Amino acid sequence: MTKQMNPLRGIVAVRADATGDIKALIEKVNGDFSTFKETIEAKNKEVLAKFDDVVTTEKLEKLNASLSETQAEIDKINVKITAAAMGAGQDDRVKDKEYTAAFRAHVRKGDVQASLNKGADSEGGYLAPVEWDRTITDKLVEVSPMRQIAKVQVTSQQAFVKLFNLRGAASGWVSETAARTQTNTPTFGAMTIRPGELYANPAATQGMLDDSEIDLEAWLAGEVETEFAYQEGLTFVSGTGVNRPNGFLTYVTGAANAAANPLGAIQIVPAAAVADIAATEVYDLVYALPESFSMGARFVANRTTIGELRKLVDLNGQFMWQPSMQEGQPAQLAGHPVTEMPGMPNIGTGAIPLAFGDFERGYLIVDRTGVRVLRDPFTNKPYVHFYTTKRVGGAVVNPEAIKVLKNA
DSSP: OOOOOOOOGGGGGGOSOOOSOHHHHHHHHHHHHHHHHHHHHHHHHHHHTTOOOHHHHHHHHHHHHHHHHHHHHHHHHHHHHHHHHHTTTOOOSOSOHHHHHHHHHHHHHOOOOTTTOTTOOTTOOEEOOHHHHHHHHHHHHHHOHHHHHSEEEEESSSOEEEEEEEEOOOOOOOOTTSOOOOOOOOEEEEEEEOOEEEEEOOEEEHHHHHOTTSOHHHHHHHHHHHHHHHHHHHHHHHOBSSSSOBOGGGGBTTSTTTTTSTTOOBEEEEOSSSSOOOHHHHHHHHHHSOGGGGGGOEEEEOHHHHHHHTTOBOTTSOBSEEOOOSTTOOOEETTEEEEEOTTSOOSOTTOOOEEEEOHHHHEEEEEESOOEEEEESSTTTTEEEEEEEEEEEEEESOGGGEEEEEOO
């Protein structure tokens, strides 16, 4: 039995900073998987013979761990490739050279030019220039799994209102000359997504800032992304909505937001066991999703659950999990991509360890325009703190596009 544990702060391990030859990694993961399958078959024979060889068990555990590590390295490189493609059309030129220069001066020395301090508050906060804002956002795309698979909407308003067509239009058949009576008209529903405030507070010595060799954009983005990615990784999955986004698991049947969306709740597919997932239940989850969402659908689970899913075989004795076969492609389960989501629960009593669906159509992330940076050289001398905030919201906008598997 795998016990459900609180997600560790190690979620930042999803950072895409791996290096190496991806072709070699793909060859390694496929080679390890071949050995893994042979070991699984040997273990199954032992079970049938009512014999448990600890050597085989230990080998199986080591192979599973190696597969997870190698696949994680491949996923990191694939995310880099995806992030690069997403930013291919961006204009790298500085949009406002004068303001950007003033912002850099403020970060280094605390200098303030009132005429250039756009959108600033009375404490001397600055809205980060377009280039800095984009750098932080691009980094978050790399390290936050939900930002890779969900839709992101940027707004300059305090809230984003999503409208829903609840249908209801009626029609009828008539003869050529018969009178036409009024028919029912469609109705609409609405859901408001209010961004919460996400913050980070990195610090640097004034001497560090005085060093002209330091790339301030890269340093600030690196510090902020670590904390933002950790918080987002948990919140987009199970966030309560209190000063933060609502996680998609809160929209399942019986959960806190089951009635929040006008279209209803996310459907649960039950698993019979309290500490296991069967191959047939994975297929039940796949086919519970309407066909219109299947083309963009993917599985979402944490690393521990993926390790268990890797052992599943179908009724024909074929392994349901397949490693990456080419650059830029994730591992697959039952023919669909798998996204590792550290914030997902482990397999366990009453847990929801596996989700499946088209998250781009099912979940919406709302970014309030602009990253604000407040320079604080007073609180913790000799360090200068950079209180950085970004307003982020999130909610399920189409519960029909996502299904979840729940243990008994």
